[in-house]
Amino acid sequence: MLSLVLRRVLAVVPALLGLALAAAVVAALAGPGWTQALGAVLAALPATLALVVPALALGTGVGALLGVLGGAGAVLGGVGPAMPGFLLAAVFAATLAKAPVLLGLAALALPAAAQAAALAGRARAGAEDTVLLAARGRGMDGSALLWRLALPLGLSAAMGGLRSAVAGTVTAAVAVETLFGTGVSGAGRLFVEAARAADTGMAVAALAGLCGLAVLLNALCGALRGWIDPRARMA
Amino acid sequence: MHGPAGTDPRTDPHWRDGPWQKAGQRLTAHRPAAAGLTLLAALMLAVAVGLVAGGGPLGAALAAGHQSLTFALLAGLGGAALGLLWAVIAVALGERAERAMMAPATALTGLPLALVLPLAGGLLGPTRGLAPMAVVTALIAAPAVAVIARDELRALLRREFLSAAQAAGIADGRRLRRHILPNAVLPLAAAAWTALPRALMAESLASLLGLGLPEGVTGWGTAIGAAARAGDATALAGPALLLALTLWALHGVGDGMRLAFSTAGGRR
Numbered sequence: 001m002l003s004l005v006l007r008r009v010l011a012v013v014p015a016l017l018g019l020a021l022a023a024a025v026v027a028a029l030a031g032p033g034w035t036q037a038l039g040a041v042l043a044a045l046p047a048t049l050a051l052v053v054p055a056l057a058l059g060t061g062v063g064a065l066l067g068v069l070g071g072a073g074a075v076l077g078g079v080g081p082a083m084p085g086f087l088l089a090a091v092f093a094a095t096l097a098k099a100p101v102l103l104g105l106a107a108l109a110l111p112a113a114a115q116a117a118a119l120a121g122r123a124r125a126g127a128e129d130t131v132l133l134a135a136r137g138r139g140m141d142g143s144a145l146l147w148r149l150a151l152p153l154g155l156s157a158a159m160g161g162l163r164s165a166v167a168g169t170v171t172a173a174v175a176v177e178t179l180f181g182t183g184v185s186g187a188g189r190l191f192v193e194a195a196r197a198a199d200t201g202m203a204v205a206a207l208a209g210l211c212g213l214a215v216l217l218n219a220l221c222g223a224l225r226g227w228i229d230p231r232a233r234m235a
Numbered sequence: 236m237h238g239p240a241g242t243d244p245r246t247d248p249h250w251r252d253g254p255w256q257k258a259g260q261r262l263t264a265h266r267p268a269a270a271g272l273t274l275l276a277a278l279m280l281a282v283a284v285g286l287v288a289g290g291g292p293l294g295a296a297l298a299a300g301h302q303s304l305t306f307a308l309l310a311g312l313g314g315a316a317l318g319l320l321w322a323v324i325a326v327a328l329g330e331r332a333e334r335a336m337m338a339p340a341t342a343l344t345g346l347p348l349a350l351v352l353p354l355a356g357g358l359l360g361p362t363r364g365l366a367p368m369a370v371v372t373a374l375i376a377a378p379a380v381a382v383i384a385r386d387e388l389r390a391l392l393r394r395e396f397l398s399a400a401q402a403a404g405i406a407d408g409r410r411l412r413r414h415i416l417p418n419a420v421l422p423l424a425a426a427a428w429t430a431l432p433r434a435l436m437a438e439s440l441a442s443l444l445g446l447g448l449p450e451g452v453t454g455w456g457t458a459i460g461a462a463a464r465a466g467d468a469t470a471l472a473g474p475a476l477l478l479a480l481t482l483w484a485l486h487g488v489g490d491g492m493r494l495a496f497s498t499a500g501g502r503r
Contacts, residue, residue, distance in 0.1 A: 015342070078267070081432070081486030082479040086440045090463040094471045163345050170347040171440065178444055179463055191350065192444050195357025203354055211346045218345045 001227050008223040012215050019215070023208030027201035037202045040190065041209040047186030049213060051173050055105050056165065056217070059112025060158050066113070067120030068146065068154035074121055080114025085172020093179040101184055104176040111172065112165045119161045120154030127153050156229035162221040170214045187213075258421055261495035268491020271484035278481055279304070296458065296473030303442075303454035304481070306369060307435035313373030314434055315427035318380025322426075325381070326388045337385055343378040349437040351375055356446030363449050368438075375437050376430040383429060383499075387422040390499035391415065422499070425492035432485040439478055 020038075027034035066073030088107035096103065124132075127150070135149055174188035191206035226233040252260070263269040282304060285297025325336035355371040356363060391397075392415075400414050441447030442456025443463070455474040462471035 079483070082483035084436055084440075084482065086443055087459070087475060087479060090443060090459045091471065091475055094463040094466055095468045167345060167347045167349075171349045174347075174350060174353075175440060175443060192353065192446070195353050195444075195446055198357055198360060200358055203357060207350055207354055210350060214346050 001223075004226050004233065005220065005223040008219040008226075009216070012219045015215050016212050019208045019212045023205045026204040030199075030201035030204070034201055034205075037205045040202070041187055041205045044185070044187040044190050044206075045209050045213060047184065048170075048173055048177070048188055048210070049186075051101075051105065051108065051176065051184060051186065052166075052169050052213070052217070055108035055173075056112055056162070056169055056221075058105075059109035059169075060116045060162065060165070061155075062109075063113030063116030064120040064154040064158040065151060067117030067158070068124050068150045070121065070124075073117040076114050077118030077121055080111060080118055083111060083114065085111045085168060086175035089172060089176045089179050101180070104180045104184055107176055108169050108172050112169055115161050115165055116158035119157045123153050123157030124150050152228065156225065156232065159221060159225040159228065160232070162225070163218055166214050166217045166221065170210055170217075174210070254417075258496065262491050265491035265494050267487035268495070271487030271491065274480060274484040275488065278477070278484070292470065292473055295453075296455070296477055299453045299455050299458050299474055300477055300481075302448060302452050303435065303438065303456065303478070306365070306372075306438055306448065306454065307431060310369040310372035310438065311376060311431035311434035313369060314376025314430040315380050317373055317377035318430060319384050319423055319427055321377060321381035322384035322388060325385060326392070333385070337382065340378040340381045340385075344382055348375045348378070349433075349440055352437045352441040353444050353446035356441050361450055365449060365452065368441075368447065368449070372434050372437050373430075376433040379433060380426055380430050383426040384423055386499040387426055387497060388419065390497075391419055391422065394418075394498070418498075421492075421496035425489070425496045428485075428489045428492050432482055432489065435478075435482065435485065 023041075024034060024038060027037045063073070063076065066076055085108050088110055089104060092103045092107050131149060131153070132145060135145055140148075173186075174191060177184050177186055177188035178192045187206050187209045191203055191210065194202035194206055222232070263272070278300070282297050282300045285294050286301055288294070321336065321340065325333040328336070352368070352371055352375060356368065359367060397410070397414060400410050405414075438447055438454065439456035439459070442454045443460035445457075445460055447456055448454045455478040458474040459471055459478065462468075462474070
């Protein structure tokens with residue numbers, strides 16, 4: 001597991017360095033204070049990370065479980081495309097004047113959960129007349145079937161879609177940080193404020209930071225999927 | 236074309252309908268796709284009616300839809316064309332060029348590319364025009380289209396009937412015209428469709444942040460952003476609902492097209 005994680009993370013180091021270099025060059029061309037800009041972005045990234053990672057983990061886990069169970073999961077997966085994270089964030093921010101951070105987390109987790117539910121439901125339907133039928137034929141009962149076979153299958157399928165989920169969640173995190181007043185202020189808010197002020201150096205540095213975050217999370221998710229599903233280790 | 240014995244080619248739908256009718260039937264057999272097509276047609280009609288006889292909050296939301304949908308359609312078509320061009324050139328240039336051209340596209344799909352639009356909006360300033368924003372949106376949508384289109388083309392080129400045509404000694408031009416193109420149109424259309432929801436989403440996010448459509452042009456995202464900042468739930472309901480419905484319909488039709496037309500992985 002550890003070597004897999006290390007390998008995946010080391011593989012994206014050139015991309016991360018390239019992003020950092022591009023951000024530094026653009027920031028240095030834009031103005032003199034480029035070291036401060038990079039420092040401010042690096043200092044703000046953990047706040048965004050604290051928003052994105054729990055939302056992704058919670059959304060994927062709960063979504064995969066619901067998708068495997070069917071029923072509510074199928075409904076969630078069906079309406080998923082209609083609720084991108086930024087739209088949910090806007091709805092939550094408008095209906096509740098003092099929206100707590102938890103609601104922002106929910107706005108990020110729900111789209112991820114919907115996508116995971118759709119993928120897991122499809123994976124379960126695909127395995128219904130092969131793996132699951134064989135297990136039933138050998139006398140495996142409902143709960144063992146769910147926890148030992150259906151959930152790992154669904155979780156693996158849901159993690160296959162994490163690449164687009166990571167990009168979507170990071171994008172939505174920017175909207176959440178901007179709309180949810182005080183309480184959450186990370187690289188996303190830094191990015192929007194710099195873009196509004198037409199501060200090229202800071203905005204590009206913040207965008208590069210967010211992209212680096214996505215690249216790193218993609219690598220970690222790939223390693224995690226390889227740990228859960230040996231079939232994915234080859235890719 | 237003659238049907239097998241016992242069927243009348245004029246009444247049996249299998250022999251009566253041409254390939255395009257059959258493709259349409261396959262698409263509408265997928266229920267979300269049929270619902271999405273109906274919903275999209277209804278939305279377009281409603282937006283047109285709202286433009287003519289607009290009034291009140293609902294009329295304003297429908298009029299905003301006109302700006303959003305037009306922008307998303309134009310930018311999405313541009314993105315689709317760019318993506319298809321990217322994939323076709325990559326596949327046509329041979330394996331090494333394909334790897335070199337598709338690796339950046341695949342890498343770009345993992346990044347939060349939609350954020351480039353608010354960045355461009357901020358850097359272009361409040362006097363930004365619509366055309367540069369549409370170009371940036373098209374560039375955002377292109378890599379994902381390119382990746383899907385490349386997979387479709389690769390899967391199509393591996394089909395047996397193309398090897399058979401080659402083995403039969405059919406010339407390259409004729410093979411391209413009679414065998415590859417007719418079979419590539421629908422899968423590539425399915426790939427191109429994914430640019431539309433992507434463009435609409437990128438535009439809405441940027442407008443919501445106040446960095447999308449230029450001032451004076453009110454899209455759904457602009458209206459949602461203004462309502463969210465004011466904490467006005469009633470003003471938010473109309474545009475948010477319309478945007479959600481449109482996105483759902485676009486995704487439903489896109490899913491249906493992938494299931495009905497894809498060579499690479501739809502009907503597995």
